[in-house]
Every structure is written in structure tokens, then in C-alpha cells.
Amino acid sequence: MNFRVSSDLSYTLRGPSTFFFAIKCLATGGQRILNENLYTSLEVPTDDFTASVGMNRFTRIRTSGSGAMQVRYQADVETSTQIADVASLLADDPGRLDPDAVPFLFPSRYCQSDRLRQQALDLFGHLPDPYSIASGVSDWIYEKVTYKSGSTNEQSSAVDTLEQRQGVCRDFAHLAIAMCRALNVPARYVSCYSHLLNPTDFHAVFEVFIGKLWYVFDPTRLAPLNGLVRVATGRDAADVSVCTIFGDPILERSEVICNSLDGQFVPITRDTLMAANQVIALL
Structure with a gap:
């Protein structure tokens, strides 16, 4: 089965913050990521890593000021x-x-x-x-x-x-x-x-x-x-929270979509x- 997934998150920043996002799909023995893209509206430090012995994927984003930030992820995924x-x-x-x-x-x-x-x-x-x-x-x-x-x-x-x-x-x-x-x-x-x-x-x-x-x-x-x-x-x-935040931003909007491509x-x-x-x- 093939799906196109996306998540679109918008925040108002109120000072320095660090975000740990778990919104990227996981590649497993039966789940294959065909393509994916992560977009952030700000030029901010971003790094990806895995946790739980490589089981889960996290994206860390660090911001320093105030204002608006958008994070958008999209992927085509094959599942079994x-x-x-x-x-x-x-x-x-x-x-x-x-x-x-x-x-x-x-x-x-x-x-x-x-x-x-x-x-x-x-x-x-x-x-x-x-x-x-x-x-x-x-x-x-x-x-x-x-x-x-x-x-x-x-x-x-x-x-x-x-x-x-x-x-x-x-x-x-x-x-x-x-x-x-x-x-x-x-x-x-x-x-x-x-x-x-x-x-x-x-x-x-x-x-x-x-x-x-x-x-x-x-x-x-x-x-x-x-x-x-x-x-x-x-x-x-606690292990898989969509977003763990250190700071004081406000989530203004969240849109999550998953559509079958079959x-x-x-x-x-x-x-x-x-x-x-x-x-x-x-x-």
C-alpha cells in the first residue's frame, strides 16, 4: 500500500526554544520511504538523529528569537x-x-x-x-x-x-x-x-x-x-511525542494528512x- 502523508505545524516563538520533532516516518522491514522533505520557514540550526537504539527518528530545531515559524513534512511511503x-x-x-x-x-x-x-x-x-x-x-x-x-x-x-x-x-x-x-x-x-x-x-x-x-x-x-x-x-x-519543546512557543495551527495513493x-x-x-x- 502507498500513502502520501504530511504535517504542517505553525508556531509563534516567544524567545529562544529547542524543538524535538518526531514527525518523520520510520523505515522498517515492511515500511519504505519513497521520498520525503522537511521544510522550515526560518534559517535555523536543524539536525536529525535516531533514538531508542535506532528505532525512532527525531529532528532537533533550535531558534533564538521571536516571531513566526512553520515546519512542514511530506513523504510518500510504501507500507506492508x-x-x-x-x-x-x-x-x-x-x-x-x-x-x-x-x-x-x-x-x-x-x-x-x-x-x-x-x-x-x-x-x-x-x-x-x-x-x-x-x-x-x-x-x-x-x-x-x-x-x-x-x-x-x-x-x-x-x-x-x-x-x-x-x-x-x-x-x-x-x-x-x-x-x-x-x-x-x-x-x-x-x-x-x-x-x-x-x-x-x-x-x-x-x-x-x-x-x-x-x-x-x-x-x-x-x-x-x-x-x-x-x-x-x-x-x-514520552518516547515518541510528536513535539517536545524546551522554551515557550505557542502552537497556532496543526494540519495532518494521510491519503492513499492506491x-x-x-x-x-x-x-x-x-x-x-x-x-x-x-x-
């Missing part, structure tokens, strides 16, 4: 997915787990799985395997937590979301990750561009590790799972997967 039958999934217990998945068993800043262990056991402890847990957690959040723009902030955690029963995609993903980890299922956070997401914005979903692959779930059900273009992956939003895009959703007893991985 893999669909598996649920019956074919074979999970390892923590004692035999792939070492790369082990860090995603532990609590993190926004996903306090240690504080939610009893709630997770009460709600999902009866489920027999990692797929059932991830699917059950995702469905429960969709049914029990209200999606409400502006209801949370950058300090909101999984514990807050469970207590308040409202949030946005970031909060839905954090709660799902915390619940899965509390039941010994490795889970991680994914930020992405998302085709057919309405309203358009950056999106967040979660993945769980089963066997040899990371399978993706979206508790918001706001976009097709085969329309996701990976930007970054981490323990939670002639006929056929959405794969939670419902189509459930009907076929399947699960999907972003490669």
Missing part, C-alpha cells in the same frame, strides 16, 4: 501488513520471551501497569492467551471509555484515564498498554499517520508481541488498521478481522 489466523498464534511466557520484547513488559511513565494489576486481573484475568487479553482490553476500552477531545493533557496517564473514563487516542493506547503489561503481555505505543481518520490528526494505537510479531489494535476504532503509517514506537508517549483502498477494521478470526501486524 501481515494477517494471521488467531488459531495460529503461539505465545511465549516471560521466561522464553524474545529479549527485544522484554522492556515492554515493564511499567513506564504513562503506563503504570504495576498500579493497575488488580484491576486488570479482575477484568481480564479469565482470558486464556495474549491475543484474547489484547482484544478484550481493546474492546472494553472502546465500550467503557468515552473519546472526548480536550479532556486530558500531557500529564494524563493510564491511571487517570481509568478513573475518569474519558480521553483521546493517546489515553486509550496508554490504558490498553498498561492493562496488557499487568497481565504479562508485552505491549508498546505507536504514533502514526492514519488514512481515513476523522478528524485528521496524528494518531496513536498499541501493539502486542505474540510469537514473533507485533500485532496492532486500536481501541478508538477511528481508522482502518491497514491505513496506518508508522512514525515512531516506544514504551509510551486506486482502490479496502479498509481492514477490527470488525472485519473479528469476523474472519484474524489479527494484523504492521511490518
Whole structure:
């Protein structure tokens, strides 16, 4: 599948600032960047680097004065997915787990799985395997937590979301990750561009590790799972924040677009997967 993604961010600067942007798409074994361009309206120092053992791409921009600044990124990206039958999934217990998945068993800043262990056991402890847990957690959040723009902030955690029963995609993903980890299922956070997401914005979903692959779930059900273009992956939003700022600028405008370049895009959703007893991985 081929997508054209773009993000257009405008700021008012109020003195010296340093920005760390995570808006560039990630090249993986199954996601290929065909072309890309990053534009800044100011002649300012810019450098790119990777973090999390080369997993994520960041752009650092340093400004010294006041005024307006625009940052715009555009890319054409080819993505791949893999669909598996649920019956074919074979999970390892923590004692035999792939070492790369082990860090995603532990609590993190926004996903306090240690504080939610009893709630997770009460709600999902009866489920027999990692797929059932991830699917059950995702469905429960969709049914029990209200999606409400502006209801949370950058300090909101999984514990807050469970207590308040409202949030946005970031909060839905954090709660799902915390619940899965509390039941010994490795889970991680994914930020992405998302085709057919309405309203358009950056999106967040979660993945769980089963066997040899990371399978993706979206508790918001706001976009097709085969329309996701990976930007970054981490323990939670602290690892993959779209923009981390040191300074005092104001975000004035944000426009995010993800369009399919293929002639006929056929959405794969939670419902189509459930009907076929399947699960999907972003490669």
C-alpha cells in the first residue's frame, strides 16, 4: 500500500526554544520511504538523529528569537501488513520471551501497569492467551471509555484515564498498554499517520508481541488498521511525542494528512478481522 502523508505545524516563538520533532516516518522491514522533505520557514540550526537504539527518528530545531515559524513534512511511503489466523498464534511466557520484547513488559511513565494489576486481573484475568487479553482490553476500552477531545493533557496517564473514563487516542493506547503489561503481555505505543481518520490528526494505537510479531489494535476504532503509517514506537508517549519543546512557543495551527495513493483502498477494521478470526501486524 502507498500513502502520501504530511504535517504542517505553525508556531509563534516567544524567545529562544529547542524543538524535538518526531514527525518523520520510520523505515522498517515492511515500511519504505519513497521520498520525503522537511521544510522550515526560518534559517535555523536543524539536525536529525535516531533514538531508542535506532528505532525512532527525531529532528532537533533550535531558534533564538521571536516571531513566526512553520515546519512542514511530506513523504510518500510504501507500507506492508501481515494477517494471521488467531488459531495460529503461539505465545511465549516471560521466561522464553524474545529479549527485544522484554522492556515492554515493564511499567513506564504513562503506563503504570504495576498500579493497575488488580484491576486488570479482575477484568481480564479469565482470558486464556495474549491475543484474547489484547482484544478484550481493546474492546472494553472502546465500550467503557468515552473519546472526548480536550479532556486530558500531557500529564494524563493510564491511571487517570481509568478513573475518569474519558480521553483521546493517546489515553486509550496508554490504558490498553498498561492493562496488557499487568497481565504479562508485552505491549508498546505507536504514533502514526492514519488514512481515513476523522478528524485528521496524528494518531496513536498499541501493539502486542505474540510469537514473533507485533500485532496492532486500536481501541478508538477511528481508522482502518491497514491505513496506518508508522512514525515512531516506544514504551509510551514520552518516547515518541510528536513535539517536545524546551522554551515557550505557542502552537497556532496543526494540519495532518494521510491519503492513499492506491486506486482502490479496502479498509481492514477490527470488525472485519473479528469476523474472519484474524489479527494484523504492521511490518
